[in-house]
Amino acid sequence: MPYIHLPRSVIQERGFILAVNISIHFKGDTMKHTKSKTFSDRLHESAKEIWKRNHSHPFVQAIGNGTLPEHKFAYYLKQDYIYLMDYSKLFALGVIKAHNVETMAKFAEILNETIQIEMDIHRQYALEFGITSKQLEDTEPTPTTLAYSGYMLNAAQHGTLADLIACLLPCAWDYYEIGLLLKERNGKDLDNNRYSKWIESYSSPEFGEAHKWLITLLEELTEGMPEKELQRLEKHFLVTSRYEYLFWDMVQNEQDWPL
Numbered sequence: 001m002p003y004i005h006l007p008r009s010v011i012q013e014r015g016f017i018l019a020v021n022i023s024i025h026f027k028g029d030t031m032k033h034t035k036s037k038t039f040s041d042r043l044h045e046s047a048k049e050i051w052k053r054n055h056s057h058p059f060v061q062a063i064g065n066g067t068l069p070e071h072k073f074a075y076y077l078k079q080d081y082i083y084l085m086d087y088s089k090l091f092a093l094g095v096i097k098a099h100n101v102e103t104m105a106k107f108a109e110i111l112n113e114t115i116q117i118e119m120d121i122h123r124q125y126a127l128e129f130g131i132t133s134k135q136l137e138d139t140e141p142t143p144t145t146l147a148y149s150g151y152m153l154n155a156a157q158h159g160t161l162a163d164l165i166a167c168l169l170p171c172a173w174d175y176y177e178i179g180l181l182l183k184e185r186n187g188k189d190l191d192n193n194r195y196s197k198w199i200e201s202y203s204s205p206e207f208g209e210a211h212k213w214l215i216t217l218l219e220e221l222t223e224g225m226p227e228k229e230l231q232r233l234e235k236h237f238l239v240t241s242r243y244e245y246l247f248w249d250m251v252q253n254e255q256d257w258p259l
C-alpha cells in the first residue's frame with residue numbers, strides 16, 4: 001500500500017479527508033433514501049400497543065363482523081353522540097387558539113362537518129333503533145365519557161394549540177385505522193352487516209382528511225419545540241389513546257354509575 005510509507009501527518013490528513021468523504025456520502029445517502037422520523041411517527045410508535053388493543057377489542061370486532069347486539073350499538077350511539085358534542089367544542093377552541101385565518105376556517109369547517117355529517121350518521125342509526133335526536137342529546141354521560149371529554153377540554157382550554165391537537169388526534173386517527181381494518185377484513189360481507197354504513201364512513205377518504213390535516217398542523221407547530229414540551233404533547237396523545245380503549249370497554253360492558 002503506497003501511503004504506508006508516507007509521513008504520519010499526511011496519513012492523518014488523508015485519513016481525515018477519507019472520513020470527511022465518507023460522512024458526506026453517507027449524509028447524502030441518508031437524505032435520499034430514508035425519511036427522518038417525524039413527531040407524528042413518534043406518537044404513532046409510542047401508542048402502538050394501545051392501538052393494537054383497540055383494534056382487537058371485542059366491540060370493534062363485533063361491529064366488523066356484524067354480530068354486535070343491537071342494544072349494545074344503541075348504547076354506544078347515545079354515549080358517542082354526547083362525546084361528539086364535546087369533541088366538536090374542541091374544534092371551536094381550535095378556532096380560538098389558531099394563529100391565522102386559514103387555520104381558523106379549517107377548524108370551523110371540521111366542526112361543521114362533525115355536527116352535520118358524522119353526528120348525522122348517529123342520528124340515522126338511532127332512528128332505526130327508535131331513538132330520537134332529542135333522546136341522543138339528553139343522554140347522561142357515564143364516568144368514562146365524562147372523564148374522556150373532561151380531560152380533553154381541560155387540556156385544550158389551559159394549553160396551547162399543540163396541546164389541543166395532541167388530545168384530538170388519537171380519536172380521529174385511530175378511528176380511521178379501525179375503519180380501514182374492518183373494511184379490509186370484512187369488505188366482502190358488508191352487504192349483510194347492519195353496521196356497514198359505520199364502517200364505510202370511518203374508512204372513507206373524507207373522514208381520513210381531518211386527521212391528516214391535524215397531523216400536518218401538529219408537525220408545523222412542533223418544529224424546533226423543546227423536548228420537554230414534546231413530552232407533554234406525547235402524554236396527551238397516550239392518555240387520550242387509553243381513553244379510546246376505555247370507551248370501547250365502557251360500551252362493551254354498558255357501564256353505568258354505581259350509585
Ligand SMILES: Cc1ncc(C[n+]2csc(CCO)c2C)c(N)n1
Pocket residue numbers: 080083084087110113114118171172173175176207210211244247
Ligand atoms: C369515542 C370516539 N372516538 C373517535 C370517534 C371518531 N371521530 C370523532 S371526530 C372525528 C373526526 C373529525 O370529525 C372522528 C373520526 C368517535 N366518533 N368516538
